[in-house]
Amino acid sequence: MKIELNNELLKIVPGLKLGINHYTKITVSESPQMLKGRLQLFQEQLFFELEKKPLIDFPNIKAWREIWKAFGSDPNRYRPSAEALFRRIKKQNYLHPYHSAVDLNTFFSLQYEIPAGIYDLNKITGNVHLLRGGEEDGYDGLNGRFNSLANILLLKDDYSPFGSPFVDSVRTAVTEETTSALHVLFLNPSMPDDEALKLVTACGNMFTSISGGDSTSFILSAEQPSIELD
Structure with a gap:
């Protein structure tokens, strides 16, 4: 499987980058009590922080609002997923545990203030491309619409869109039957690639410490706009 960042996107946001973790032989189950x-x-601590600190003062939240605008979308209408989580917590509408993969994805998104998505690799068809959506693009999302x-x-992928930093699709959702997954972290463009790789690797190590299996980490950026997964 090839994963590729469209070159046209880099002309609009030159620093655009994704963190990729490729998980194999994982076990998805109820989250341990520790997680x-x-x-x-973390949500309770963030709630108190949000009482004193505006959302725009979180640098990665701000960065993703700017990315939204750069690609021609309105972040006040379609919010990046990390910002949507922060706003939910600001209302004390805390997220409840789901299963280990979703809970870890949520934790990383909150901890690093970035959109993140995890997808069942066995439900992805062919190669994967990061693109800007057109008028015809859309899907049934995990938000129920x-x-x-x-x-x-x-x-x-070769079939249809399946994920975004806005909301992910039902089609490629990770379940307790999932054994291989693609984990995508939508990083702040200002982060240097070497720091980004350390962050993504740390997420992969935490994920496999709970879900078992193996993790391989990559950064997609102008320096390396495509990768091949074994």
Whole structure:
């Protein structure tokens, strides 16, 4: 499988980069109490921080709002997923545990203030491209409705779009049957590639410490706009 960052995107946001973790031989199950506790505590701490600190003062939240605008979308109408999570927590509408893969993805998104998505590799067809959505692009999302992805970054395989930093699709959702997964972290363009790789590798190590299996980490950027997964 090839994963490729469209060159046209780099002309608009030259520093655009994705963190990729390729997981194999994983076990997805109910989250251990340690992860449930950390996720709950982190949300409670973030709630108190949000009482004193505007969302725009979180640098990665701000960066993704600017990316949204650069690609022609309105972040006040279609919010990047990390910002949507922060706004939910600001209302004390805390996220409840789901399963280990989703809970870890949520934890990383909150911890690093970035959109993140995890996808069942066995439900992805052919190669994967990061593109800007057109008027015809959309899918049934995990938010329970059909989502238009015009002017929003999206991940698209040979069949259709399946993921984005806005909301992910039902089609490629990770379940407790998943054994191989693609984990995508939508990073701040200002982060140097070497720091980005350390962050993504740390996420992969934490993921496999809970879910078992193996993790291989990559950065997609102008320096390396495509990778091949074994």
